[in-house]
Amino acid sequence: MSAPTTLSELLQDVASEHGPHEALISRRGRVTYAALAAKAEVLAGGLAARGVAPGTHVALLAPNWPEWMALAFAVWRTGAVLVPINTLYRARELAHALCHADVTHLVAARRFLKHDYEAALAESGVSLADVVWLDPPASDAAVDLSSLSEAGSTPDRARSDAPATILFTSGSTAAPKGVVHTHAALARAALEDAAVLGIGPDDRTWGYLPFFFAGGLVAVALATLARGAAVVLQEVFEPGDTLGLLRDERVSVFFAWPHQAEALSQHPDFDRGALALSKGVGANTRWAESIYGPEHNAVGSYGMTETPPLCTAWSWDAPQERRTGSHGPPVGSREVRIVDPATGDALPRGEVGEIVVRGPTVMQGYYKEDPAACFDAEHFFHTGDLGRLDSDGALHFVGRVKDVIKTAGANVAAAEVEAVLAEHPAVGAAYVVGVPDPARGENVAAFVVPNRAVDGEALLAHCRERLASYKVPRHLWLRDESNLPLMGSGKADKVALRDEAARLVG
Secondary structure (H helix, E strand, C coil): CCCCCCHHHHHHHHHHHHCCCEEEEECCEEEEHHHHHHHHHHHHHHHHHCCCCCCCEEEEECCCCHHHHHHHHHHHHHCCEEEECCCCCCHHHHHHHHHHCCCCEEEEECEECCEEHHHHHHHHCCCCCEEEEECCCCCCCCCCCHHHCCCCCCCCCCCCCCEEEEEECCCCCCCCCEEEEEHHHHHHHHHHHHHHHCCCCCCEEEECCCCCCHHHHHHHHHHHHHCCCEEEECCCCCHHHHHHHHHHCCCCEECCCHHHHHHHHCCCCCCHHHCCCCEEECCCCCCHHHHHCCCCCCECEEECCCCCCEEEECCCCCCHHHHHHCCCCECCCCEEEEECCCCCCECCCCCCEEEEEECCCCCCEECCCCHHHCECCCCCEEEEEEEEECCCCCEEEEEECCCEEEECCEEEEHHHHHHHHHCCCCEEEEEEEEEEECCCEEEEEEEEEECCCCCHHHHHHHHHCCCCHHHCCCEEEECCHHHCCECCCCCECHHHHHHHHHHHHC
């Protein structure tokens, strides 16, 4: 059987081979591959009846419900472009995503946790051609999709070279960028990621990592489904509840952010012997042995939305000292170089430079941006990250060129937080930096120069109303402008501010 070139083909192929096997498992029900494929076909007919056609941009805003994947495959079957929306977005961020991605149709939960998306859409002022609201389910009920289930089937209009998704980065610029991936790129990435992770039909993958991120959509969901395995879904992380789910469902493949892994390993109910975890990512982290045990098949990896997501990793069956000692060699068809950040010239192994990558799974480009801005003449994507390749061709990540704070697995652009703080009438200037945190990697911290009396809590409340929770500063200090460290140019010295923030926190 030839490899699928569209995501519709991927689902049909795996449903033909693994039809009665469980594809999606949640505490609200269990969905087989045959049922998932049938549901996606019906929902595609419903979407088509509402005007969704090849090239239509359809946003999906919902937590990791089983219906999320059925709707995603339905969108892809119509030939439309799926735009997953971050469930943490506030009205301002939602408006940017919908407008920037030229979304005309939205399928969304009305509410989730403390978020009221119906109210957020109204506040955003964005007008759409069509909105389908999904009522939050009870603990033992499915989401009501009746409004999309009455029109019958529709032909599969997916094309391998057509865009399948616009995935937003978690914020490596002042506003998140839309990363465009084709059907062929995502289908191939799913198969290559699954192969390096060692996922097989008997595996079960913990599906908490949000599907609106490339890690959740490609490495967790699509890679697992591509191999006939099952995704065990969880909407909300709570360490004790998660441990019970991992144990009861015999989950074997693990993806988590560092602070979650540590919260699980430190929970009083944690019993590694009762868990089946043996594959996944994080092999080169400090928490790996506590989660996986001394002998495991997890991998150390490097990647991002643009690659998507695994860019480098040793294979799951490589010697453990290799899997734990670096971020590994390029995955599948990816090709990685280290170049001089200033000249773009390739550097020899062992030297530190910018990480660049190319290959058939790398993004088509950023939506509405000139590809020349991120691809060089040889079509290498310049990541803005620093690293080196060792004698085995394995990557060692060193740091970031860009002014980005990486907190709990998500990227936060300092410029975006600074812009929101500057909107407050009492703020004369704001400088945002990252401070080390043992669990989250980094936390967001802000130095604010006020132009009138204001307290820090008022500024944090201002941020909470406008930013996703992970972007809100965890530390904020008020400063007189005369006390700011300056560079020779007269601009604030962010390196000195970062050092000061580390001292203040530490």
